Amino acid sequence: ICVNKVDLTGLDAAKRIFGLYETIGYEVIYTSAEEGQGIDALRDLLTDRVTVVTGPSGVGKSSLINRIDPRLSLQVGDLRDFQQKGKHTTRAAQLFRMPFGEKTYIADTPGIRELGLYDIDPIDLQFYFVEMQEFLHDCRYSGCTHDHEPECAVRAAVERGEINAERYESYIKLLHGEE
Structure with missing residues (x-):
């Protein structure tokens, strides 16, 4: 689990919210695409893997990918002031080969507005x-x-x-x- 924008909340606040997932066995990486915090740890985790970056609109998925590989220059948007929600800047999923590791690929996806169960009894x-x-x-x-x-x-x-x-x-x- 990657938690971005910790520069806005502070690392301690982010850990209070997401630390629960660490206690049940998930690896959590705290990042700030804006400040570069946690990017090296994230890059290490992604090396030689195929990764899909997914999450709600406005959490900085494309910004993280830009920070990991600046040559991509993916379009990013600002949060809409009146709702503090992201707008869909990424319109279609794209798979990018990263310049580190022999088999490192990252897929950037549009933001999720709603999450539901599909085909799960x-x-x-x-x-x-x-x-x-x-x-x-x-x-x-x-x-x-x-x-x-x-x-x-x-x-x-x-x-x-x-x-x-x-x-x-x-x-x-x-x-x-x-x-």
């Missing part, structure tokens, strides 16, 4: 939340959705603080098609 959603894995087999019912069923080990883990409550709420919203 609701009962399978639980498998996309890594922090739930160790509790799934301890639920009383094999088809437990971890929403309302009695003796649910996942909900009990949330109550004990072993699963982050915000992540659990995201799971529930996705389960019900609300997010």
Whole structure:
């Protein structure tokens, strides 16, 4: 996970928000395309991989790629003042070969305005939340959705603080098609 624009929030604030993902096993890199912070670490991570850069409009995806490889000079836009949202400057996905590593490619994509589940059965959603894995087999019912069923080990883990409550709420919203 790459968190950009930490120059706007401060590194400590960004870590308070995204540190949760580090605790459940994801690697998080904190960057500022504007100031160059974290770019070397990001470049090291991307070397000899094919990477798709995706995220909401206005988070600085193209700016990050420009910082990684300035010869590209990808068009970037300003945030719209009245909404503080990005406009779609990148209109189509493009794949670029990077000048480092033998097989380093980065795909720049248009911003995501809405995220939903496609072709994921609701009962399978639980498998996309890594922090739930160790509790799934301890639920009383094999088809437990971890929403309302009695003796649910996942909900009990949330109550004990072993699963982050915000992540659990995201799971529930996705389960019900609300997010």
